[in-house]
Amino acid sequence: MKKVIFIGAGNLATQLSKTLQEHGYEIVQIYSRSITNAKILGELLSCEYTDNLSQIKDAADLYIFSVKDTALQDCIRHIKPNNGLWVHTAGSIPITVFEPHIKRYGVLYPLQTFSKNKRVDFTNIPFFIEANSGRDLQLLTDIASNISQNVRTISSEQRKYIHLAAVFACNFTNHLYAISEKLLQEQGLPFDILLPLIQETADKVKGMSPVAAQTGPAVRYDENVMHKQLSLLKDERLKDIYQLLSQNIHIFATNSSYEQDKL
């Protein structure tokens, strides 16, 4: 299980292919529908590349599909079936997407946000594995365990919820950072004054439940501060976000027995 082909040349494919190569795997080919992207990653890895699905080699052990969810099924259908193990890396797509096209298939889902140009240390990244046979489940577990200390077998159903939780904890969180950047920019203040606070907020939940770590006017139900802050927001959508999240913080707090901290 040493020869690997990547279908996709995006952020995840870039980071994962480089890491696998560093761990002794031979990346034999990169496919991307954009020949520019295929070439960039192919040259980075010193391997062949193509933008033509019919030219994907059939001699690899592992085919890693890391393309947009909407493109995955189409990519699968246009590659000739072979004896390799085909896996995808998507959070919300069931393992059955490979049926009945190919005999050996699975999922290799790393729970992380990837950038093309920011190297990620895979050691602590959780990998969630699925396969349609015990033998391939073991093969995938071995591969993932070579690059990460945190490998688990889960169902497609559970994976959907992990992806959903990740959207809240990563994508939506990042958007809150973007909103706060905008609010500061409008006052001529730089975003970086928030970085120690952002780091401490992330640090705190390493040692306690987020419900116990909750601080701020909403959890204290300090209506005076909340009304004043709402009046500072001119954008109706931001007002709605402020109100909805504040109400939900209050609901979580009253349903829990944790004692909260204070901002």
Place this chain on the structure above:
Amino acid sequence: MKKVIFIGAGNLATQLSKTLQEHGYEIVQIYSRSITNAKILGELLSCEYTDNLSQIKDAADLYIFSVKDTALQDCIRHIKPNNGLWVHTAGSIPITVFEPHIKRYGVLYPLQTFSKNKRVDFTNIPFFIEANSGRDLQLLTDIASNISQNVRTISSEQRKYIHLAAVFACNFTNHLYAISEKLLQEQGLPFDILLPLIQETADKVKGMSPVAAQTGPAVRYDENVMHKQLSLLKDERLKDIYQLLSQNIHIFATNSSYEQDKL
């Protein structure tokens, strides 16, 4: 400017008083309306403590008010005016709260989330300073600069927006962590699988704008994934939060020229 009295014994007062003491300031007295809390912090600092505002000594150089916003005005009114410099530590209260009760007053606002039992390194915490005289502004700047490398003078108006931005970047962010914990718990999965993702999300914005760092289905406008994820959420309020934040991510993305990363 060495003798300090704290009015309040909460998380911020606890962390700030310990840090000032370690930097050579003499904490002479702690007030809390709860004698239990006054005693805990007083004994920690080996100083006097009281739950009676009329017993607050008048010989200190600096009086730091770190109480709930709603209690601040009342506390100020019930302490006999003296020659010390009185400051509060609140984000959303104007400096004028001290008028006309006392001659020398200001604000010492550290931008951080504090817990009683988690020590905070003040070195990088931004301090936002205000005072009603140039001399006291300099005094406060000197004190803050003894414990932090990041001290700025700002207006009460700007401070309100900093506090608002902090509510988004800290309080609301932490609540998103709480939502993701709940979603995982319902599937029998532990929250700690999200910790590497949470850390990377915080790390990314140290090097790029959050708008450029945005990943996930909403910024790709992947309606297929978004509809599937919405159908997983049973709670109507969570559905509303999901939709509002997704729409706003899309608006921010279309209004910006950044190229986004992918989750």
